[in-house]
Amino acid sequence: MLFNSKLAGITALASLTLAQEQSAIAPEDSHVVKLSQDSFDSFQKENELFLAEFFAPWCGHCKTLAPHYVEAAKTLHEEYQIPIVQVDCTDNQELCMEQGIKGYPTLKVFKKNGEIVSDYQGQRSKDAIVQFMVKQSLPAVSEFTDLESLNEFLAKQKDNVIISQYFADKDSQQLNETFYNVAENLRDEYVFVNYLGDDEVKSYNISVLTPSQDPIAFEATVAEEATLKESSESLSDFIAIESKPYFGEIDGSSYELYMNADIPLAYFFYQSEEQREEYLPLFNKLGKQYRGKLNFAGLDASKYGKHAENLNLEEQFPLFAIHELESNLKFGPEQIPSEEFTEETVVELKESSIEEFVEKYLNKELSPIIKSEEIPEVQESNVIKIVGKSHDEIRFDENKDVLVKYYAPWCGHCKKMAPLYETLADIYALDEEAKEKVVIGKIDGTLNDVFGIEITGYPTLALYPAGDLSKEPIIYKGPRTLESFLQFIKENGAHGIDGAQILADNTPVEEEEEDIEEFEEDEEVPVQDEL
The missing domain is CATH 3.40.30.10 (Glutaredoxin)
Incomplete structure (x- = not known):
């Protein structure tokens, strides 16, 4: 057993070393095409179909993918004439930003000279990549001219959802173009077939065929009277609904x-x-x-x-x-x-x-189940504790500008900002008018449901101006400093309360310079470093 353990350890170490030594960059003599910011657009216009890897040379997953990607490129080039490319995002940051690259490696399929772009979601192996790209090179719609061959094909589809078109009416070219346009976009999710024969088919029809339900027909007139984009959206929506089982x-x-x-x-x-x-x-x-x-x-x-x-x-x-x-x-x-x-x-x-x-x-007769802490009977500080049950009532107060901090207890940035946020609330509490017109609140996003705002990270600060119940929350995006917070509320709040002036009016002159210097040294610099 000891020998086997040592052997396993040596094997694992060897595998790790191999992964570390493997380069993420395809060899120059491979069939992987290297593209840059300057060459990408022209390559896209010249190629009907290609697969692109957006990567970073230091990325471990990119290094693991590299040999599979190189082998796939060889097969696709020699047997199918389908190009595979690489874009180094460390050298082409602007291009990668344009393509919405958020992680490495990201594989994207480009079709119709870049008109259709989709993420590759399959396995990162040579065979999986080859099979996927070969399928992409085939027509999105399988065409049949006789019912016997069509029915044989449908019988083999088993659990697949079929989107079928019977096209006898040659005047419905707009709808025919719509069908093929949607098929290209949804080819990975459904099987599209088009019957081109005239026998036993008297009218134009698009239908969704599911394994367990009767065919559901699409109303052709909806698409014929609209633009290609509108009709494609209409047909896509129809498929999304009708392709699901009851x-x-x-x-x-x-x-x-x-x-x-x-x-x-x-x-x-x-x-x-x-x-x-x-x-x-x-x-x-x-x-x-x-x-x-x-x-x-x-x-x-x-x-x-x-x-x-x-x-x-x-x-x-x-x-x-x-x-x-x-x-x-x-x-x-x-x-x-x-x-x-x-x-x-x-x-x-x-x-x-x-x-x-x-x-x-x-009939809208039910109230939603809202996750919420209990509404506090007594507020423990000038920062108002908001909960799910009180969130809408407080933020939609017609008479007050309400700043809400959405946070999580485990969030390190939230903890660092907490003392500064308390100071912000304390400033408005110094002035009677400000106390009546400005609310500084916080809500634990892990314990309370909130609606009408999308929280993508913690902390999130949102201002709800007084009297404007229909306006979207104004999300704070500036530096996390007291001066910036005060200016944000003054400029975006309905009342225009000048918190900086309240602070100045309530700060003893002899202590003002020392206090500001200490605040900047202890709080502002770390916050800027954090951002």
């Missing part, structure tokens, strides 16, 4: 698809396949009835039960809830513990609880 399943492969939908998601957490089958007729019925308004999907509670916490619900199953993905509002009905379930209560839940709950939700 009652689907959320797991690792489908989660993103549902999260990116533009309509709310109704979850059913089930404890067993038998329980799922028991509810299947109900949710198929509701899914069909409320098509385009709600997506219905099951979630295996034994695997994903923890997700209930994200919906502000307890882990009591079976469980049904609705999540408005865009607004992040969550709605949940009464939960029935699993031990209470009998055949009678299942029927009662189906007929009285779920259907009634869905109907009330769509």
Whole structure:
């Protein structure tokens, strides 16, 4: 065993050393094309299809990818004439920024001379890259001229969602162009087919064919009367809705698809396949009835039960809830513990609880479940503690300019800024008028739900001017200094309160120079270094 352990250690060390020695930059004699800021645009215009790697020479993942990328480039060049390129982002920062590169390596597929750009999400191996790019080189739409060959092809698709077009009406060129345009953009998600024969087909039709549901036809007139862009968006939206089953399943492969939908998601957490089958007729019925308004999907509670916490619900199953993905509002009905379930209560839940709950939700008769701390009875400092239950009431106060700090207890930047933020609140507390017109508040984003603002990081400072309830929050983006905070509130608040003047009026003259010097030395420099 000792020998085997040593051998394993030596092997691991050798692998690590090999990875460290492997260069992320493709060899000069490889088929990987090196592009720069100056050559990228012309290369893009000259090539219908290519794969680009945006990388950094020091990146470990880039070094691991390198040999696979080089081998893929060789095969794609020699057998398919599909180019593969590299862009060194350390030398071409502007180009990489233009392409939205946020991490290394990032692989992007460029099609139609750069008109269509998408991220490569497949495995980073030679075979996977080759297979993916070969598929990209094939037509996005499979065309058939006789029904027999079409039906044979459809029979082989098994669980795939088919987007079919029957094109007998030659005057519908606009819709035909729309179909091919959408197919190019969605080719990785669906199978597109076009029947070009005249037999047994009398009219133009685009349909979504799913494994378990009847075909759903797209209204052609919507696209024919619109521009190509508008009709493509309309058809894409139609496919996004109709390609989903009436009652689907959320797991690792489908989660993103549902999260990116533009309509709310109704979850059913089930404890067993038998329980799922028991509810299947109900949710198929509701899914069909409320098509385009709600997506219905099951979630295996034994695997994903923890997700209930994200919906502000307890882990009591079976469980049904609705999540408005865009607004992040969550709605949940009464939960029935699993031990209470009998055949009678299942029927009662189906007929009285779920259907009634869905109907009330769509009629906007329900209040969302808001995660919130309790509203404090007494405020402990001049920085007002805001919670989920009080967030909207405080920020939308018509008479006050409200500055809110969204923070997390574990956030190091938040902790460093806390004393400065307390000082800011203390300044406005020195003046009676300012106390009535300016609120300096904070809310723990980990314990409270907030709506109407997207928090992308902590701390986030947002100002809500008095009297302007429709305006988006004004996000603070300046340096984290007292002077900048005071100026921000003065310039953007509805009342124009001059906090710097309040500070000057309340600072003894003999101490002013010493205090400012000490503040700048202790607080401002570290904050600037932090940024």
